[in-house]
Amino acid sequence: MAFPADYRYTREHEWIKVDGNQASIGITDYAQNSLGDIVFVELPKVGDELTAGKTFGTVESVKAVSELYAPASGKVVAVNENLATAPERINSDAHGAWMIKIALSNTGEVNKLLSSADYEKYVKEEGGH
Amino acid sequence: MVDFGGWDMPVEYSGLIAEHMAVRTSVGVFDVSHMGDILIRGPQALDAVQHISMNDAAKLQIGQAHYSALLYPQGTFVDDVIVHKLGENDYLLVINAGTREKDVNWVQSNVREFRCHANDLSDYYTQLAIQGPHAVDVLRKLTNVDLTPIKNYWFTYGTVCGIPNTMIARTGYTGEDGFEIYIPADEATSTRVWYEVLRAGEEFGIVPCGLGARNTLRLESKMALYGHEISDSINVWEADLGRFCKMDKPEFIGRAALEEAQAKPEGLKRILVGLEMIERGIGRDGYKLFSESGEEIGYITSGSPAPFLKKNIALAYVPPAYSQIGTTVLVEVRNQRVKAQVVPTPFYKRPRNK
Structure with missing residues (x-):
């Protein structure tokens, strides 16, 4: 699995890609693979405030429900509406299928997240039991 | 695994x-x-x-x-x-x-x-x-x-x-x-x-x-799973499996209690029904059910997206008053109550000669 080097990652398997003081958020390829066929996503609305580490939505596969955790704090500025009708895009392109974009309230928060190398090491350990 | x-x-x-x-x-x-x-x-x-x-x-x-x-x-x-x-x-x-x-x-x-x-x-x-x-x-x-x-x-x-x-x-x-x-x-x-x-x-x-x-x-075929639709606290009539229970054969373990339950004037307390979600949301195992007036009435035993039917379906226990086909019930999905409807079962029946 290749995790883009310019993204940062959480231990709950979200990714965040920073662009200036805005950032896109999604779930990793490892996450989509362990969830299986994704059939439903529940996302916040534009204007909602996210707090780093708190849940901001859910993603459901046929077999399970998973909470989504905010990698960083900020206000939602865009929601990927395509995922409401085509949630399977998360399976086919997890690192391209962004869920929401936020205006970061503290760009420093992102630096505390895992780098792609650290995340890759982390999932190897998690998957290797 | x-x-x-x-x-x-x-x-x-x-x-x-x-x-x-x-x-x-x-x-x-x-x-x-x-x-x-x-x-x-x-x-x-x-x-x-x-x-x-x-x-x-x-x-x-x-x-x-x-x-x-x-x-x-x-x-x-x-x-x-x-x-x-x-x-x-x-x-x-x-x-x-x-x-x-x-x-x-x-x-x-x-x-x-x-x-x-x-x-x-x-x-x-x-x-x-x-x-x-x-x-x-x-x-x-x-x-x-x-x-x-x-x-x-x-x-x-x-x-x-x-x-x-x-x-x-x-x-x-x-x-x-x-x-x-x-x-x-x-x-x-x-x-x-x-x-x-x-x-x-x-x-x-x-x-x-x-x-x-x-x-x-x-x-999809409404087949029971132990620990879900059937268990040591659910009886045959509730599980809607009466057609496999032959009361006219000689004695068997459980028969006397089932006969007694059948004779009770107030009837069944709950019965297994099929639900189809009509609003956005997926009802899953253990989720609670409410009436439209807000009373808690039962729970889902098995619920999932149905891949062939492309609907979100569930099996659930409700009081008989809510078991009529077409009855609307509310499924508590996390913090929201989402509408579902009682539908005929099995949800899926294979076509003949297939």
Whole structure:
């Protein structure tokens, strides 16, 4: 699995890609693979405030429900509406299928997240039991 | 891999939806070796089976099987079982993995008064389920048995993958046509047969199927799962399995309580119904149900997206007043209440001649 080097990652398997003081958020390829066929996503609305580490939505596969955790704090500025009708895009392109974009309230928060190398090491350990 | 009644089993192989669709439209194969097998043998085997199970085993012919259940005296479930009549004094009960020890103990202690033996043969068999409209075409390539005359819920014996005297049953847990074969449990044989089935099924696009697809397939077909639709606190009438419970046969464990429950003027407290979500949301196992006026009325026993029907469906217990087709109920999905409707079941019924 290749995790883009310019993204940062959480231990709950979200990714965040920073662009200036805005950032896109999604779930990793490892996450989509362990969830299986994704059939439903529940996302916040534009204007909602996210707090780093708190849940901001859910993603459901046929077999399970998973909470989504905010990698960083900020206000939602865009929601990927395509995922409401085509949630399977998360399976086919997890690192391209962004869920929401936020205006970061503290760009420093992102630096505390895992780098792609650290995340890759982390999932190897998690998957290797 | 997940631990399932002590078995290390895959939830999915290539993907749950693809596996589910393969069974509905072509063919899939399941390793269901976790299922347990109890053999009841002896001159009073039939009396013993009649005593411990709710369906009328006297109606079975040799080579025939039926759905039944082992009940507690209060009319609730020890487990559901498939009873196979192997011979005049020989019955095979196929039981669930998670309840195996309990079932074996229950059967052995309750057949003691009859002249028969009840033996746990679970470890001797690898059970493979080949399911789907092309299951017959796949198995035909691997056996000398003419499969055409085997009717649904009948079985026979023949050579499969070179193994003589293999039990071949036209049974399954998917709501689709298919077969279950019982082969020796040694690893070399099991592995060989598994791959021979996959190879024979290649031309039909066979896929190995995991527990996930097994669950969604049985849910679409409204087949009960122990610990969900049936349990030691749910009785036969509530579970809507009365058609498999023969009150006109001689005595059986649970009968008196069921008769009493039937005679009660206030009737049933709850009954199993099928639900279809009509608003956005997926009702899942354990989610609570509310009436439109906000009263808590029941819960979902099994709920999931239905891959073939492309709807979100559920089985649920509700008071009879809410069991009419078309009744709207609210499912509590996390912090919201989402509308669902009582619908006819089974949700899926296979087309005839498919």
